[in-house]
Amino acid sequence: MKKFNCLVFIDDDYPTNYYHNEIVSEANVCEHVIFYERASEAFEFLKAGGGSGQLMPEIIFLDLNMPEINGWEFAELYNKQFSNNSSRIILLTTSLNPADQQRAEECDSVSAFMHKPLTLEILDELRDTWLS
Amino acid sequence: MNPIVSLRRLISESSFSPEQKEQVNGLLQCLQVDAERKDFMIARLQENRTFTENFLDKTVKELEEKNQELECIVQERKRDNKQLITTNQELEEFAYIISHDLQEPLRTILSFVSLLERKKGDSLDEKTQIYLTFISQSSRRLSNLIKAILDYSRIGKIGKETLIDCSKVVNEVLFDLSTAIHEKKASITIDILPVVFGFRDELHSLFQNLISNALKYAKESSGPVIHISCIAKGPDWHFSISDNGIGFDPLYKDRIFVIFQRLHNPNNTIGSGIGLSRCKKIVELHEGKIWAESTPDIGSTFHFTIPQYEVHEKV
Numbered sequence: 001m002k003k004f005n006c007l008v009f010i011d012d013d014y015p016t017n018y019y020h021n022e023i024v025s026e027a028n029v030c031e032h033v034i035f036y037e038r039a040s041e042a043f044e045f046l047k048a049g050g051g052s053g054q055l056m057p058e059i060i061f062l063d064l065n066m067p068e069i070n071g072w073e074f075a076e077l078y079n080k081q082f083s084n085n086s087s088r089i090i091l092l093t094t095s096l097n098p099a100d101q102q103r104a105e106e107c108d109s110v111s112a113f114m115h116k117p118l119t120l121e122i123l124d125e126l127r128d129t130w131l132s
Numbered sequence: 133m134n135p136i137v138s139l140r141r142l143i144s145e146s147s148f149s150p151e152q153k154e155q156v157n158g159l160l161q162c163l164q165v166d167a168e169r170k171d172f173m174i175a176r177l178q179e180n181r182t183f184t185e186n187f188l189d190k191t192v193k194e195l196e197e198k199n200q201e202l203e204c205i206v207q208e209r210k211r212d213n214k215q216l217i218t219t220n221q222e223l224e225e226f227a228y229i230i231s232h233d234l235q236e237p238l239r240t241i242l243s244f245v246s247l248l249e250r251k252k253g254d255s256l257d258e259k260t261q262i263y264l265t266f267i268s269q270s271s272r273r274l275s276n277l278i279k280a281i282l283d284y285s286r287i288g289k290i291g292k293e294t295l296i297d298c299s300k301v302v303n304e305v306l307f308d309l310s311t312a313i314h315e316k317k318a319s320i321t322i323d324i325l326p327v328v329f330g331f332r333d334e335l336h337s338l339f340q341n342l343i344s345n346a347l348k349y350a351k352e353s354s355g356p357v358i359h360i361s362c363i364a365k366g367p368d369w370h371f372s373i374s375d376n377g378i379g380f381d382p383l384y385k386d387r388i389f390v391i392f393q394r395l396h397n398p399n400n401t402i403g404s405g406i407g408l409s410r411c412k413k414i415v416e417l418h419e420g421k422i423w424a425e426s427t428p429d430i431g432s433t434f435h436f437t438i439p440q441y442e443v444h445e446k447v
Contacts, residue, residue: 015266015269015270018262018266019266065392065393067393068381068384
């Protein structure tokens with residue numbers, strides 16, 4: 001079974017990151033997974049070309065409501081900086097606001113809009129559609 | 133027959149000398165021109181009058197229509213106002229429902245987590261204990277949020293406006309915060325503060341929020357130095373609470389007042405994301421303004437205004 005090389009999660013909520021780490025490990029869908037509590041740190045990581053290990057993620061799971069740089073601002077920065085990048089953003093949020101969903105559809109680098117938390121089934125499905 | 137024409141005929145048949153005839157005819161010519169001008173003016177006036185009358189008719193009709201429209205709008209407003217009052221009442225009830233009905237299942241979760249920890253604590257593996265910690269921490273956070281929302285919805289609903297000595301309120305706040313002040317070795321200076329007309333509990337909460345923020349976001353390297361001042365500015369009192377804390381990027385000076393927006397990670401500091409929006413609601417309740425200035429690593433100053441009492445009375 002194919003695996004993602006790297007997944008990145010950006011979420012300011014530590015318990016959510018902990019949970020996603022557990023689920024991602026259990027689903028066994030990727031070689032590497034990196035968590036950022038601050039969008040600015042994730043942005044620096046991407047700007048540096050995925051750190052020293054050249055870990056450019058296939059998917060960036062992005063929370064919307066965060067202190068400092070929020071999800072929308074990150075997506076905008078990402079669009080400007082990495083227009084031809086292969087990494088795609090999936091917005092991961094608790095927001096049930098239809099306006100957010102609409103905005104996500106209009107955002108270039110955003111591939112999907114999903115509700116937290118990720119499940120084993122969703123991760124399997126993502127792997128199947130992404131890596132086939 | 134036109135009198136000028138008749139006169140001409142009479143003169144031509146008269147015994148006037150040709151010079152006299154010419155002179156009189158000249159005068160008659162002038163009269164003729166004047167008469168024509170008069171006719172023309174009368175016709176113009178008539179035209180204008182008809183136009184004005186039509187215009188007035190139209191305007192009156194339009195005004196009547198506008199009046200009817202306005203009447204409809206007034207009726208609609210009245211309906212909307214009634215609806216607003218109902219909606220506000222519903223919102224208040226909703227806040228109470230939230231406070232009670234959501235707190236109960238939360239309490240159950242917290243109770244059973246603590247039971248598990250107490251009774252099975254020794255036999256639980258490390259992972260399970262971490263999971264339980266997450267459950268209890270998140271439940272407590274939710275419980276605090278619910279309480280904060282309820283308090284937020286109650287701002288200005290309970291109590292009456294009275295004369296309040298801000299120096300006294302701030303001293304009470306400092307007493308409430310004395311443990312934290314002592315622990316952080318904070319140095320707090322206060323100018324003479326005025327008497328204002330407002331809500332006692334709300335103003336207490338306003339000062340408490342701003343001072344405890346100054347304590348909470350202090351630098352680890354040095355003890356917090358906090359100064360509370362007030363000056364008269366136009367019709368308002370202008371209060372300032374400045375600190376030498378960690379500060380924040382001025383880019384976020386507006387966002388910090390939006391409900392549930394935090395500038396700091398919830399895992400690092402205790403904040404419901406409601407404190408400053410609460411302050412904003414309280415200041416606006418008192419018809420004032422609130423804003424902040426900050427330089428990262430240097431400190432922040434929070435400003436707010438409250439109308440001076442005398443002016444408030446006249447208004």
